[in-house]
Amino acid sequence: MVVPLHHIIAISGLLFTIGVVGVLFRRSAIIVFMSVEIMLNAVNLAFVAFSRYHGSVDGQVFVFFIMTLAAAEVAVGLAIIIALYRNLRTADLSEIHELKH
């Protein structure tokens, strides 16, 4: 059975939306971070689908780069969250707002 392209894109869109909602509504910095990763994975899914549709591997190569980026971002993100946690003893985004106005 071949899954039609637009089904996969719809799933990808849905996944992306879940990620966006997660970013907007979760208060833990870590979970927000995971939500961003969900967004990126949604993009990966779209790339793979399009890549197969077009019969070119460019899209899949892009997926590798996105995965690498995701890893790098997680590494840096975790480091920053840890540093912040050491100083503030919290990773709750609603409590991190010293810089404003």
Added chain:
Amino acid sequence: MNAADILSTLPELVLTVTALGLLLLEVMGKPPRARFVWVALGGVGLALGLEFAVPSEGQFYAGMISVDLFTRFFNVLFLTTAAGSLLISVPYLRRTLEERGEYYALTLFATVGMMFMAKAHDLTITFLGLELLSVSLYILVAFYRNRVRSNEAGLKYLLLGAFSTGFFLFGIALIYGSTGTTHYDGIRLAIGSGEQLSMALTVTGFGLLIIGFAFKVALVPFHMYAPDVYEGAPTPITAFVSTGPKVAGFAAFLKVIATAFAFTTQHWWGILWILAAITMTVGNITALRQDNLKRMLAFSGVAHAGYLAIAIMVGSADSAFALLFYLAAYAITTLGAFGIVSLIEGEDESGLDMDSYRGLARRSPYLAGVFALIMLSLAGFPPTAGFLGKFFIFSAAIDEGYTWLVIIAVVNSLISVYYYLRPVVAMYMQEPADESAVAVPAFIVPVLLLVVLVALGLGLFPMSLVKNSIAAAGSLF
């Protein structure tokens, strides 16, 4: 990959090797750290020299990057900015006992990222350059581990940056889905020949692409991170963050529009029209009430992004040239502004408010003179470079019939003068709290000279930059 490919990215390679070397030197702990900056500056200088000594032209790495006058213009600008920010950093890092090899290495990595953004001729490389730049900056912003504000700024930059990257990537995915390629020329060909899945898909993808760029250059409403990040970051990094990504973002944006999406203007110019208008207005109006110099300059940066967005939207060769000229003037003057702010800044991030500038003209007349010059240039007073930049952009926009947007921009630039003059009035018209002169470390002096050269020198004798920007913009169209 062949020799020509390597030659075409020689400056980037040199910088990368220098950066890796600095990382190793740091962990080996061998030479004193005080020498690191010279290694870094040597790398930048070598890259700058190679930019001229080994010029290449054309597409390389199987069309992934293209090198021409446009990329050379920006590489020179990026390298100058990097060198300036390195120089500004040294006294600050030493004062706060944070001089470490990673700092210089990350600055160089970020510079490489910017250079690839300008050279990219394929969305893959654009994306990689953007992320190399962004990730390095996330770390740099949060570099002062023990400062809560630095951490917070880093976290905000990172989370929001990653968030906007999500949209950016989804945009690339849609463009790829519609046209079957991520290569700039391929995209244009697909759009031009109609061999795309659907125009709607392509344009939607481009709309999402705008978000990525808009975030990097801080257009309203994607700008919210900017003031917080600029304020929280260590001041020399603020200098870098407020110039590098903005210039690189506009460079890549302009190149993508001019080469890949030239045929789709009618679908999206209105977006940029509105974004430019609200960006200028929000940036300027918010800046009016800022007492913290870093925040004020942050909002001023937002406002300038608005003017620059006009040039992007107009999309003519004239406006591209205006954009390049404006970017060069903006980047160098802003760098200098933050450089001076970092000098006035006291211990524990104090001394950033307007009051700290009282009577600076009496304490350090030359420093005050340069700062006043920067403010006048940012405000667009003739005969500074800032005035010319605005003039070029406005007249390019009028030529294409965007009269109302220009009127909005003019009114905005008039509002902006108010907050740019506030520090000038404080420096010249108010009594200093103490009479001691501000120490100006030798590292900053070249930056200040460069600022004077650009703000006033290019205002009076703009020909060299005008010619180069026209040639650079010409290689895009």
Added chain:
Amino acid sequence: MYNDFAPIPIFIILSVVFIAFALFLQHLIAPAKRSALKDSPYECGEEVEGSAWVQFNIRFYVIALIFIVFEVEVVLLFPWAVVFKELGLIAFVEMVVFLGILTVGLVAVWRRGDLDWVKMVVPYGQGRYAKLAQPQDDVDH
């Protein structure tokens, strides 16, 4: 057609054998000092049962983020391995460069002591570098 899938069972068998062999070898060589801690799953000193809302030791994150970086390099090795034969020497050089860059990172991490569970004092806080020494923020380790 089934021949196309022949490598798969072979790989499965091989991996089982390889792991069994490694375990056996370890059993022969490694000193065996049993303790309650070592018998616990994951051997990491954390309770494995109870609420998920406990705070993990912050050091896990440090290890995790170093792990992630090196884990992802493998992702890039796979496509490289697929086309390695066609591209030949250039591909080899490119991968060496890539791994070389990662090695620089590894060296940096190692030298800085981030691979140690109990972090050593960074060695250049003293002597001629004393002026540049960073304030020690690792007291909570």
Added chain:
Amino acid sequence: MSDTLYLITLFPLVGFLVNGLLGRWISERQSGLIASLAVLGSLLVSAQLLLGLLARPAEDRLFVQLLFAWIPVGDLNIDVMYRFDPLTAVMTLVITGVGLLIHIYSLGYMRGDPGIRRYYAFLNLFTFMMLNLVLADNLVLLFMGWEGVGLCSYLLIGFWFADEAKARAGLKAFIVNRIGDAGFIIAMVLLFHQFGTLSMSEMAGKAEGALVGPNFFTIVTLLLLVGAIGKSAQIPLFVWLPDAMAGPTPVSALIHAATMVTAGVYLIVRNSLLFSLAPTTMATVAAIGVLTAFLAATIAMTQTDIKKVLAYSTISQLGYMFMAVGVGAFSAGIFHLMTHAFFKALLFLGAGSVIHGLDGEQELGKMGGLKHRMPGTHWTMLIGVLAISGIPGLSGFFSKDEILWGAFIWHDGVNWIWLLGIMTAGLTAFYMFRLYFLVFHGPARWPGDTQPHESPSVMTIPLTLLAYLAILGGYVGIPEALGGINRFHHFLAPVVISYHTAIAAAPNTRPLELLLMAVSTVVSLGGVYYAYRIYRVQPALAEQLARRLRPLYGLSRNRYYVDEFYQAVVVRPFQKLSGLCWNWFDVRAIDGLVNASARSIARLSGVVRQLQSGLIQHYASLILLGVIFIMLYITMG
């Protein structure tokens, strides 16, 4: 000859740099001397150039100096060029001449002020900018001067920064000027777009017969007019000038009376060709000018602060100049600009001397009887008052009369502009003599412990020189009707457009001209007379009445009735109108509007700031909002 043009601006620039950067190494006195010498240098160069100009035939009177090719690429060609023609000559001489006297005067007036080096630095910078403004051949350079003088004015008003009110005055001047500048910039970009050049001389060459839309010149000139209105304090942007009096008095004299505020008039005359192609704009200029002249004059009648009176008088006189250029009498406008610079600078410096003598007192109600205490100031001020009132024989008479004649022939006969103009002339004489009598005559109303004293000679000598100029300045332009040859008009003729109307072309207009002169002289004298009656005679009369009470009651009552009548019929309505104008039009409407817009922008700024909550997820929501907007735009479009 023309290669010395750059020296005119170089001297003040050097003066500025020396005072600004080397300030700590020079003494207070040296600072003033350097600044004054710099202006003297400019004056001498300008004078020499003027002589060179006069030595040439009329149609060949032009020096240009290309400083450098600023932007010479393809069709984008901007040269930085100075241009010295008769119009520039008049302006430079006024700026450097009056400027020099004010620099010298400041030596006395500002003595002992801690910020004197800064003061002189800015004064020199101002002179530099103002000279650039008038010497510029292209609009960008002109704009540089335009912005520069605004900046200096802003900084100099706030000079005594300790005072909150003064700082706010600077701000208001600034905001109002920015509104005007918006018009200027947009006009500049439009002109550049249309003609591909920013050189005013090239533009003039291309303007006539240019293929442009019917309203192009109207729009562009109206925009330029907005700029001119802002700078020259005309309705509705005049509110900043009275507030600007917060600055030191010599600054008021130089910037807010003699030079900067006349930049608007200069701008219009410089672009007289463009304006003459836009009749609608011309009519607007004339109407704005005459209304400003009249309203400001009525307001000046009731002001009690000596500098405020002079400020409104300046606005009124600037209105006169606008009226002149509006009716096409460009050379008359510049003529009045020049004579006004002389007598108004004189009046301001005189006022400064009085304020100086009374230890900072500015209220007319606390002056009086200073005639003998300050004889030098008294006589020079009297000359200034006579000149501004248009008394025959002094400079103001000639220039004012030429303007009224221009207004009269504008519509070939009696028209409302001329009528309002002539009424303004009467009012001017009235309020200026009111000021004169209140300051120098009558009983002394200053507190007993003040000892009014004459100012030092470093201040009175400039006053004397200005008094000579205020008398003699008019004789360069004796109208033909009085047997002169109106040199001034002919001198300017090559650079400004002249209007020709039916009356002007009539063979013999001399009787008519003489008649009108007589009318305006009578009106002015009437003004003087009533001021004399009310502010000089009546107080004395009141004392008499108090002493003798009944015997002379009938007589005095009769006199009183005359005055009462006058009060009821003439003065009261005017005073009412004046109060109304001041209260409603100025303070509430315009001032209120300016303040309100400044306030609402500030409030808006506060609101936008609050949006910046510091919470990451708020920021992310805004990003999402942006995404939704872009997606909607793309789906709709």
